[in-house]
Amino acid sequence: MKPKAITFSSFSLLPLIIFSTCFSFASSDVLRRGSSLSVEEHDSNTLISPDKTFTCGFYGLGGNAYWFSIWFTNTSNRTVVWTANRDNPVNGRGSKISLRSTGALVLTDVDGSVVWETNTTSTNASSLELLNTGNLVLKSPDPKILWQSFDYPTDTLLPNQILTKSKKLVSSRKGGAFYSGYFNLYFDNDNVLRLMYDGSDISSLYWPNPDFTVFENERTNYNSSRIAVLDETGHFQSSDQFQFNASDRGLGIKRRLTMDQDGNLRLYSLKKQSGSWVVTWQALPGLCNVHGICGRNGICVYTPEPKCTCPPGYEMSEPTDWNKGCKPRFKFTCSKSQDVKFLALPNTDYYGFDAISNSKNASFNFCRQACLNDCSCLGFSYRESERWCFGKNSLFNGYKAPSFPGTLHLKLPISTEASLERIHSGSDPDCSAARDPSRGGSSTMYDTIGKRVRWTYLYWFASTIGAVEVLIFFSGWWILFRKHDVQSTLEDGYRAITSQFRRFSYEELKSATQNFKGEIGRGASGSVYKGVLPDERVVAVKRLGDLHHEEIFWAEVSTIGKINHMNLVRMWGFCCEGKHRLLVYEYVENQSLDKHLFxxxxxxxxxxxxxxxxxxxxxxxxxxxxxxxxxxxxxxPENILLDKTFEPKIGDFGLAxxxxxxxxxxxxxxxxxxxxxxxxxxxxxxxxxxxxxxxxxxxxxxxxxxxxxxxxxxxxxxxxxxxxxxxxxxxxxxxxxxxxxxxxxxxxxxxxxxxxxxxxxxxxxxxxxxxxxxxxxxxxxxxxxxxxxxxxxxxxxxxxxxxxxxx
CATH class of the missing domain: 1.10.510.10 (Transferase(Phosphotransferase) domain 1)
Structure with missing residues (x-):
């Protein structure tokens, strides 16, 4: 989205925001000076905003750990937007939050130790109140705001909450409750709003595109005010001239801008009826652009959804945590060149850590020899068309994408079995098992990796439920494997990042549609049938003609399989088995627009x-x-489908x-x-x-x-x-x-x-x-x-x- 030039002054914006924040309060629950909220009564001992949108109190996620937080009252999962003690949970008994006579708001654990407090000691703070904006404020009798939660955001920015140079959004850690994660939204020293991976090993900027200059990214670093805000209509603007709109822009919708656990920045809108959230904008449509998402040595691949994998010769460091990345199954020594070989991984790269000098206009042999001569070189990236060479001393931020023009040559000991495997480009998919788009393109590398990671997963699984269950599981899997004549599967050991897109068998879809009864549509490319999957999802199964051109089938799979928007028909998967070509979509209740217009x-x-x-x-x-x-x-109109609320969804991407x-x-x-x-x-x-x-x-x-x-x-x-x-x-x-x-x-x-x-x-x-x-x-x-x-x-x-x- 191209940002428009804006004139942005923090001095003109701040009075408006402060005014809207201060005067949005009406009478509601108040914590008075000398009073406390107790963790034992966390369900009833809370502060609620006057319009009932927000609740503040102790929030538990199971077990005996509690956080003092603010959350949306009427969402399906009580979505938390702010936490005082995100990295220091308190005990489920004896902990409390108190507005002390000193004027400070203090959170204490069961032993009386101070876990968190405001910087308002020696003030005349008289009350703690939760405003309709979601802002928790300490007020003096004047009333004047002495402290506010809006000044200390965690992972979420609410409408009218200002982001400045002294603030940042920090994601939560995966599987770690509210603990601080590795991804940040903040203003950099050059006044540009950025996303950064800040891990234990490295820090790396990944948005806006680090390959471009500030001006190529349509930003400016001339404005030193460093201020950004999301308004109530869903419009966001920043002093570096970046701005965007929610896809459902307008008043009357509850929204939140969240730095998510997967490293993407997303704007969410609340559906009132269901209490669920829908994404109405996101910074990165492709998660493989997020740095650090697969850890050290890991590679992010689109299958077509983004997943993490390890390169040949490497395995997951911890089977359940991709942040730990991959570790080599070999040890490098500074040995003779004949003990080393290079494995070509097409369309693959690791961002950063370039080590070879004279990298431009370099021959392949020069690049290869330079890496051989450097004991610390783990491989090199080479772009044939530009004769660019980039040696790699560390392997971070790995990704594979068909559009990337280079090849990564991975340095491995000659004895490594995985060195016999190669990653193919996947640019010309067919229906063989080795070229299943739901399994990461057309790469035989994934076959080897899938088997290795599968065994890693099974080993972990066995430690939990025993070897007998593993053998039963493996036997059942092998039978299914033989039945459908699939050469290999990439399922276990990989953790899908976003969706349930997958490959279906012909028998599954035949059963779901009751042998293709109940035709609900017919077009030039084939017929559409209503079906019900075993998980009770109602789907529309598009059965293409036996002689249907491969281009149209793969156009739908490769296009809509990658994208997700409330106004696009969602694809759940496909079947490519023998002569059968089928596409599986969400079922849209009210047919197509032409049925209602004409x-x-x-x-x-x-x-x-x-x-x-x-x-x-x-x-x-x-x-x-x-x-x-x-x-x-x-x-x-025939390709605009209408759901039960007559919300339009664009379908039929066969010609896209x-x-x-x-x-x-x-x-x-x-x-x-x-x-x-x-x-x-x-x-x-x-x-x-x-x-x-x-x-x-x-x-x-x-x-x-x-x-x-x-x-x-x-x-x-x-x-x-x-x-x-x-x-x-x-x-x-x-x-x-x-x-x-x-x-x-x-x-x-x-x-x-x-x-x-x-x-x-x-x-x-x-x-x-x-x-x-x-x-x-x-x-x-x-x-x-x-x-x-x-x-x-x-x-x-x-x-x-x-x-x-x-x-």
């Missing part, structure tokens, strides 16, 4: 506008925020195209899309950009307003006139009216079935957006990001009728 199922205006906005958000994510830029290439971020356009071997929704550049054989999706979106938005097919290629014939499509005639007339500032005649344009129940402002905006999107000159079309911002301006348009869904 049939008797009338959809109300409120939902029409939400569908236009949600679709724009999904496309903006694909075009601007995704791991790789994605052009959908077939945006139309992945673009590298350093590529501004792409050539396609054939035309893609659906007539009527295809941009002119397809027919003109021009380079294809994301503006083809903008064009298709514009046609669809006009159809949302009209409730009829404008995309039909119905030719209007008139005497002595060229043949024109209905869409062309409509657009020309709308342009004429807009340019002349005339009334668009919304009563004649909007779907008559709505019987006048619609927002005139929203309808006019959609028409104007639609017209701007279908400009023949693609350079005149807006971006999806700008369209989202336009639509958000009228998202909360008042006094609209509730939506009607009539059969």
């Amino acid at each position: 049939s008797g199922n009338i959809i109300g205006w409120r939902d029409r506008f939400r569908i236009a906005l949600g679709t724009a958000r999904g496309l903006a994510y694909l075009h601007h925020e995704c791991l790789e830029w994605v052009i959908h290439c077939d945006v139309k 195209k992945l673009l590298r971020r350093d590529s501004m356009n792409s050539q396609f071997s054939r035309m893609r899309g659906t007539k009527g929704y295809m941009a002119p550049e397809w027919a003109l054989n021009l380079p294809i950009t994301a503006k083809v999706d903008v064009y298709s979106y514009g046609v669809m938005v006009l159809e949302i307003v009209r409730g009829v097919r404008l995309s039909n290629w119905v030719v209007k014939k008139a005497k002595d006139e060229e043949q024109e499509t209905e869409l062309t005639i409509f657009i020309r007339e709308m342009k004429r009216r807009i340019q002349r500032g005339e009334d668009l005649g919304m009563e004649d344009l909007v779907d008559k079935r709505l019987k006048g129940q619609y927002s005139r402002k929203q309808a006019r905006m959609l028409v104007e957006i639609g017209v701007s999107c279908v400009e023949e000159d693609r350079n005149k079309r807006p971006t999806m990001e700008s369209l989202v911002n336009q639509l958000l301006e009228l998202d909360d348009e008042p006094n609209l009728p509730e939506s009607d869904h009539e059969d």
